[in-house]
Amino acid sequence: MADIAFLLLIFWLVTTTIDSDEGVKRQLPPPVPPDMEEQDVKDGDVYNVRTNFRDELLVEKEVLSIDQLKDGAKDFLIATGTGLLHPERPNVELADKNMKYPERQWVRKAELVVLEQSLLAAGQDKRAEKVQEKLKAIELFGGDYRELPGSALISLQTDRNTSYDLYLQVQNELEAAVNELRDELALAKFNESYASLEERYGRTKQESLLDKIKAVRLVYPQRISEAEPRDASQGYY
Amino acid sequence: MGKFKNKKREMGAISTASLPDIVFMLLFFFMVATVLRTEEEMVKVVRPEASEIYKIEKKHLIRYINIGPPQDKRYGTEPVIQLNDQFADVAQIRDWVENERLTLAEAEQTKMWVSMKVDQDTKMGVVTDVKQELRKASALKVLYSANSRERTN
Numbered sequence: 113m114a115d116i117a118f119l120l121l122i123f124w125l126v127t128t129t130i131d132s133d134e135g136v137k138r139q140l141p142p143p144v145p146p147d148m149e150e151q152d153v154k155d156g157d158v159y160n161v162r163t164n165f166r167d168e169l170l171v172e173k174e175v176l177s178i179d180q181l182k183d184g185a186k187d188f189l190i191a192t193g194t195g196l197l198h199p200e201r202p203n204v205e206l207a208d209k210n211m212k213y214p215e216r217q218w219v220r221k222a223e224l225v226v227l228e229q230s231l232l233a234a235g236q237d238k239r240a241e242k243v244q245e246k247l248k249a250i251e252l253f254g255g256d257y258r259e260l261p262g263s264a265l266i267s268l269q270t271d272r273n274t275s276y277d278l279y280l281q282v283q284n285e286l287e288a289a290v291n292e293l294r295d296e297l298a299l300a301k302f303n304e305s306y307a308s309l310e311e312r313y314g315r316t317k318q319e320s321l322l323d324k325i326k327a328v329r330l331v332y333p334q335r336i337s338e339a340e341p342r343d344a345s346q347g348y349y
Numbered sequence: 350m351g352k353f354k355n356k357k358r359e360m361g362a363i364s365t366a367s368l369p370d371i372v373f374m375l376l377f378f379f380m381v382a383t384v385l386r387t388e389e390e391m392v393k394v395v396r397p398e399a400s401e402i403y404k405i406e407k408k409h410l411i412r413y414i415n416i417g418p419p420q421d422k423r424y425g426t427e428p429v430i431q432l433n434d435q436f437a438d439v440a441q442i443r444d445w446v447e448n449e450r451l452t453l454a455e456a457e458q459t460k461m462w463v464s465m466k467v468d469q470d471t472k473m474g475v476v477t478d479v480k481q482e483l484r485k486a487s488a489l490k491v492l493y494s495a496n497s498r499e500r501t502n
Contacts, residue, residue: 114369121375124379133464137492
């Protein structure tokens with residue numbers, strides 16, 4: 113009996129692989145229409161990450177190692193506001209004195225209420241909904257917050273000869289930065305990590321959880337953009 | 350002193366009657382925990398490690414693109430693309446996406462995931478080309494297949 117069972121067991125061991133479908137998820141940008149114009153962005157609004165053929169990182173004109181990247185991205189993204197953890201930007205020593213951070217803009221309750229009324233009166237329900245989401249966030253945080261300007265993003269440019277491993281590590285660290293900030297905020301405000309909020313919402317579809325998730329996302333949006341590929345063999349940086 | 354006895358006790362043989370049960374339990378564990386390989390992997394893929402892991406629940410929505418050096422050395426050592434059971438060219442990806450989309454129910458066609466299983470030593474050139482084709486084919490939901498690890502510090 114035991115022999116037969118062993119044989120079966122060994123057969124399964126040999127023929128199967130634990131094939132897990134997990135990894136880093138990413139939404140690719142839709143194809144760029146040919147007539148799109150390049151947009152002007154303010155200098156401080158973009159966090160430039162570049163990788164080269166020697167698997168080195170150039171972050172905001174400074175050579176960084178991969179384990180410094182997450183903290184760098186967190187400094188770039190960190191949100192301030194009376195309703196949040198940091199009323200002011202924590203004093204971080206900037207390696208490059210010319211480097212700038214994006215200027216977050218105030219989202220104030222008083223202004224939003226007026227805006228909501230006028231949008232509703234004008235029949236622009238879609239835009240009014242967006243405003244209502246922000247109001248909800250302010251209510252949940254218990255104070256105003258500052259949002260990232262629309263043009264602020266993390267830009268990633270990879271050389272064709274960068275290894276895939278480094279590329280994925282960079283993607284991973286950037287996402288980790290956003291996730292850590294979200295976790296930190298959610299833990300402080302809702303006593304629950306962001307990951308656990310998402311997980312619970314996935315199971316229960318509770319409306320109140322979704323509101324919290326949306327609020328955290330408003331403060332820390334995930335904006336990682338991959339630059340259009342470019343043959344970097346002309347002109348190494 | 351006479352209280353300590355130096356008498357050796359005989360140990361009975363351990364009963365092996367429960368052995369089949371244990372082995373069967375192991376067997377069932379493996380049967381449940383493993384997935385039978387559905388397609389042959391023609392390229393060698395060593396998956397990179399990542400901490401921000403997402404797991405797709407609906408497996409039937411996933412289609413795979415494998416990129417890596419061929420298993421069979423006769424095809425060379427440069428990374429190649431494998432779609433379904435064949436080696437493929439970057440130019441074939443758009444047609445492949447269209448075909449794979451049609452295999453899904455109509456309501457789910459927009460929810461298709463493309464899982465990229467890419468060997469960690471592959472150069473980004475190939476991967477970028479594939480990604481550009483995926484964008485043109487509007488297959489925008491991509492999963493970079495990776496093994497999970499702890500977040501650093």
